[in-house]
Amino acid sequence: xxxxxxxxxxxxxxxxxxxxxxxxxxxxxxxxxxxxxxxxxxxxxxxxxxxxxxxxxxxxxxxxxxxxxxxxxxxxxxxxxxxxxxxxxxxxxxxxxxxxxxxxxxxxxxxxxxxxxxxxxxxxxxxxxxxxxxxxxxxxxxxxxxxxxxxxxxxxxxxxxxxxxxxxxxxxxxxxxxxxxxxxxxxxxxxxxxxxxxxxxxxxxxxxxxxxxxxxxxxxxxxxxxxxxxxxxxxxxxxxxxxxxxxxxxxxxxxxxxxxxxxxxxxxxxxxxxxxxxxxxxxxxxxxxxxxxxxxxxxxxxxxxxxxxxxxxxxxxxxxxxxxxxxxxxxxxxxxxxxxxxxxxxxxxxxxxxxxxxxxxxxxxxxxxxxxxxxxxxxxxxxxxxxxxxxxxxxxxxxxxxxxxxxxxxxxxxxxxxxxxxxxxxxxxxxxxxxxxxxxxxxxxxxxxxxxxxxxxxxxxxxxxxxxxxxxxxxxxxxxxxxxxxxxxxxxxxxxxxxxxxxxxxxxxxxxxxxxxxxxxxx
Numbered sequence: 001x002x003x004x005x006x007x008x009x010x011x012x013x014x015x016x017x018x019x020x021x022x023x024x025x026x027x028x029x030x031x032x033x034x035x036x037x038x039x040x041x042x043x044x045x046x047x048x049x050x051x052x053x054x055x056x057x058x059x060x061x062x063x064x065x066x067x068x069x070x071x072x073x074x075x076x077x078x079x080x081x082x083x084x085x086x087x088x089x090x091x092x093x094x095x096x097x098x099x100x101x102x103x104x105x106x107x108x109x110x111x112x113x114x115x116x117x118x119x120x121x122x123x124x125x126x127x128x129x130x131x132x133x134x135x136x137x138x139x140x141x142x143x144x145x146x147x148x149x150x151x152x153x154x155x156x157x158x159x160x161x162x163x164x165x166x167x168x169x170x171x172x173x174x175x176x177x178x179x180x181x182x183x184x185x186x187x188x189x190x191x192x193x194x195x196x197x198x199x200x201x202x203x204x205x206x207x208x209x210x211x212x213x214x215x216x217x218x219x220x221x222x223x224x225x226x227x228x229x230x231x232x233x234x235x236x237x238x239x240x241x242x243x244x245x246x247x248x249x250x251x252x253x254x255x256x257x258x259x260x261x262x263x264x265x266x267x268x269x270x271x272x273x274x275x276x277x278x279x280x281x282x283x284x285x286x287x288x289x290x291x292x293x294x295x296x297x298x299x300x301x302x303x304x305x306x307x308x309x310x311x312x313x314x315x316x317x318x319x320x321x322x323x324x325x326x327x328x329x330x331x332x333x334x335x336x337x338x339x340x341x342x343x344x345x346x347x348x349x350x351x352x353x354x355x356x357x358x359x360x361x362x363x364x365x366x367x368x369x370x371x372x373x374x375x376x377x378x379x380x381x382x383x384x385x386x387x388x389x390x391x392x393x394x395x396x397x398x399x400x401x402x403x404x405x406x407x408x409x410x411x412x413x414x415x416x417x418x419x420x421x422x423x424x425x426x427x428x429x430x431x432x433x434x435x436x437x438x439x440x441x442x443x444x445x446x447x448x449x450x451x452x453x454x455x456x457x458x459x460x461x462x463x464x465x466x467x468x469x470x471x472x473x474x475x476x477x478x479x480x481x482x483x484x485x486x487x488x489x490x491x492x493x494x495x496x497x498x499x500x501x502x503x504x505x506x507x508x509x510x511x512x513x514x515x516x517x518x519x520x521x522x523x
Contacts, residue, residue: 029470029484031516032058032078033503037065039494040506044071047491050508051077055516060487062121064105072112081105082118083137085129091119091140092133098140102148106156116160117141122206124188125166131188134163135195142199160201163192167207167250170257176478177238179253180260193261205254209246217453222246227458228465241477245469252478460512463488463503471517 033056041047048071051059060080061068072079083091083101091098106114119141123134141161149156167173169189171182181189196203213223224230226246233242234249243249470486493502504510 029473029486030058031467031470032056032060032485032487034060034062034487034490036490036492036494037062039492041492042506042508044068046508048072048075048077050504051075051491055518058485058487059491060118064101066105066108069105069109069112069114073109074111075113077113078115079113080116080118081114083120083141085120085123088120088123088133088137089130092137095140095143098137099144099148102141102144102156106145106159107148107153110153110155114155114159116162116202117145118204119161119163121164122166123163124169124185134188135192138163138192138195142195161199162196162202162204164204164206165189167205169205170253173250173253175236175238176243176249176252177236177241177256179256181257186261189261193258203254203258207247207250207254209250212246213453223453227462228469229461236478239478243477247466247469248476251484252476255476255479456512459501460514464514467514467516 033051035047042050044067051057052075057076058078058080059072060082062082063084064081069079069081087101091101106117119138120134123129124131138161145156145159145161169181169185171180173179193203195201209226213219213226216222221230221232225232225234225244228245230244233244235242236252241252243252466486466488470484473484474480475482475484488503490501490503492504492506502511503514
C-alpha cells in the first residue's frame with residue numbers, strides 16, 4: 001500500500017507550569033527539513049554533505065535506523081528521531097523494549113546531535129489506535145532515557161520525549177484566540193500535557209493549511225493568502241490582531257487551545273465514548289458569498305477600505321499566476337472563508353478521508369529550543385512519479401480524479417483507451433520534474449482548477465516564502481516573541497506516493513533554486 005506523503009507543520013510548545021506558558025525568546029527562527037525513509041536517495045553520508053552545503057542545520061527523521069544516524073555524528077546538525085506508530089503497542093506495555101530501542105538507536109551516537117524522540121505520529125487521529133497506549137509509551141521512553149543517563153551517557157538526559165497530534169484535536173481554529181481542543185479528547189490530552197510539564201518537553205500538533213485551499217480551489221485570494229503572497233489581511237475580531245497568512249492563524253490557535261486546556265472543566269467524557277464525527281461530504285463547499293462575514297474592524301484600526309465586505313468579481317488585477325482574470329475576495333470575505341473551511345480540518349473522519357484520497361499538504365513543527373514555537377512547511381508539486389527504470393519521455397500517464405481530489409496514476413503506452421474520453425492537459429501538474437510534457441485527465445475534467453494549485457511554481461514560491469517567513473520573523477501576531485523553527489517537507493521524493501514534495505532528486509540536484517539562509521541563521 002502506498003504510504004501517504006504530505007507536507008506538514010508541527011508545533012512544539014513548551015509547557016512549564018499548571019498554566020500554559022511559552023517562555024520569551026529573542027531573535028529569529030531556524031529552518032530544517034524532513035528526511036524521509038523511502039525511495040531512492042543518496043547515501044546517508046552524501047545526504048549529510050548536501051545538508052551542510054545548503055546550510056540546513058536541522059533534520060527530522062521518522063525512525064531510528066543506526067546506519068543513517070551514524071552519518072550525522074560530528075556534523076553539527078540537530079537531529080530528531082521518530083518512533084513508528086506500529087511499534088507503540090509493544091513499547092507501551094514493555095519498558096524493557098523502550099530501553100532496548102534507546103540502546104540501539106540513541107546510546108551509540110552521543111555526537112549525532114539527537115535532541116528529541118517523537119513517539120508516534122498522529123496516534124489519536126485513527127480510531128484503530130488505542131488512545132490509552134500513547135502516554136505509557138512516552139513515559140517508558142522517558143524512563144529509558146533517565147535510567148541509561150549515567151555519567152558517561154549524560155547526553156541522554158537532554159533528549160526530550162513527545163508525540164505529534166493531528167490538527168483535528170482542535171474543535172475550531174478561527175478566531176484563533178477562541179480555539180479549543182475537542183472536548184472528548186481533553187481526558188486524553190490533560191495527562192499528556194502534565195507529562196510534558198513535568199519533563200519540560202514540547203506539545204506538538206500537525207496542521208493542514210493546504211486542505212483549506214483544496215476545499216475552495218477557485219478562491220485565488222485564499223490560495224495567495226496561504227502562499228504568503230496576499231496583500232490582504234484577516235483580523236481576529238476578539239484581539240483585533242491581523243494576520244497575513246494562514247499558518248500564523250493556525251499556530252496561534254494551538255497556543256490558545258493550550259491555554260484553554262488548563263482552565264477548562266475536567267468534565268469531558270472518557271476516550272471510549274468519543275462520538276463519531278459526521279461522514280465527509282463529497283459536495284463542494286458553499287460559495288464564500290453564502291458564508292457569514294465577520295464583524296468589520298473598528299475604523300481606527302482598518303488599514304484600508306478593502307476590509308469592507310464586497311462581492312467576488314472577475315478582475316485582471318487578481319494575483320493569478322496562470323490566467324488574466326480570476327475571482328478576488330476582500331479580506332472580510334477571506335476571513336469568512338477561513339472561518340467556514342476550518343470544518344474540513346476539525347472533523348476526524350472527514351480529514352481522514354481527505355488525507356487518504358487527496359494531494360495533501362502537511363506542515364510540521366518542532367522546537368528543540370525552550371520557548372520557541374516551531375513548525376515546518378512546504379508545498380506539493382503534483383508531478384507524477386515516473387518509473388526510475390525507464391525514461392519518463394517514453395511513457396504517458398493517466399490521471400484519474402474525483403470531486404475529493406482522489407488520484408490514481410499508472411503508466412501506459414500511447415493510445416491506451418479509457419471509458420472516459422481523455423482530455424489532454426499540458427504541464428498542468430508540473431510534470432517538469434519528470435521531463436513529461438502531457439498527461440490525460442480521464443475523469444472529472446471540472447477538477448482542472450485543483451490541478452493548478454499543486455504546481456512546481458507554487459511549490460517553489462511557498463517553500464521559499466515559508467523559509468523567509470521563519471528566518472525573518474520573531475513569531476506570530478499573538479506570540480511575537482517566540483521565534484519559529486521550521487521544517488520543510490521534504491528533502492527527497494520518497495517515490496512511493498502520488499506526489500513529489502522533494503526539494504532534491506535522488507542524485508542530490510535541486511528541482512529549483514532555494515536558499516536556506518546563511519550558516520549564522522542556522523543556530
